[in-house]
Amino acid sequence: MPKQLLTGESLALPPIHRHWILIVRGLFPVTTIAILFLLLVDVAMGGVLPGEFRLVLSLAMVAVVGLVGIVVWLRWLEDSLTVTDQRVILEEGVFRRISRVIPLDRIQDVSTTQTLPGRVLGYGTVKIEAAGTSGGEQFAYVSAPEQLRDQVFLLTERRRQEA
DSSP, X not given: OOSOOOTTOOBSSOOEEBOTHHHHHHHHHHHHHHHHHHHIIIIITTTTSOHHHHHHHHHHHHHHHHXXXXXXXXXXXXXXXXXXXXXXXXXXXXXXXXXXXEEGGGEEEEXXXXXXXXXXXXXXXXEEEETTOSSOEEEEEEESHHHHHHHHHHHHHHHHHHO
């Protein structure tokens, strides 16, 4: 969510984070490697390595998975799409922050793309095209992208009718 809203601006929708599948995708490779490593250390090399050394290796691998989990979770937490009654704000990144703002009255098209897994699990990409920008802005792995598209469309139409 943006740190500050403009004077007179209010949230039209609660801030939207990316779908939880990104956390799973970020943790899957390291967790798989950790399980294979732990099987190798504890089962295959159980008779060769002393118990204390196996314990230290196992705890180190669990710590690595925990650190990767924290990084993946922070990246997921810090990426957000905020829709207010005046603009759409896309914010990404933990260490290098990228923020893009699209005024509602400049939005020309909102489209969605969903893969087969995205349709099954309920996520997709929302692309917002605005006057004066080249290519538009994308926010991938959004939960319920079609509902977001419809809400932004309604807000832009309402904003145009007020003007």
